[in-house]
Amino acid sequence: MICYTISQGKSGIALAKELDDITFFDVYKAVDCIGEEGLFHFHENPNTDCPVGRNIHQALDEKLHSVQEAMEVQMKTITLADIVRSTRQAIQKELN
Numbered sequence: 001m002i003c004y005t006i007s008q009g010k011s012g013i014a015l016a017k018e019l020d021d022i023t024f025f026d027v028y029k030a031v032d033c034i035g036e037e038g039l040f041h042f043h044e045n046p047n048t049d050c051p052v053g054r055n056i057h058q059a060l061d062e063k064l065h066s067v068q069e070a071m072e073v074q075m076k077t078i079t080l081a082d083i084v085r086s087t088r089q090a091i092q093k094e095l096n
Contacts, residue, residue: 023075039064039068039071
């Protein structure tokens with residue numbers, strides 16, 4: 001795993017990028033939450049004697065890949081700075 005968002009020094013761990021430069025996608029990739037097979041990983045060896053088993057990957061794989069791709073595109077539009085701003089706004093709203 002390669003992590004681009006933090007660096008470790010003598011005084012601890014610090015962000016290596018500004019919050020505006022770290023997206024949800026960066027964090028998602030940094031924590032290594034998906035394998036080579038993608039986000040949706042299911043049924044490695046479906047039963048070829050079963051009509052559903054024979055066809056499940058043909059029916060689902062491309063659709064699930066499209067869903068993952070759309071999610072990743074959206075994740076690239078949200079930064080940690082966005083979350084900090086939203087959190088501060090929510091806290092300020094509570095205080096008023």
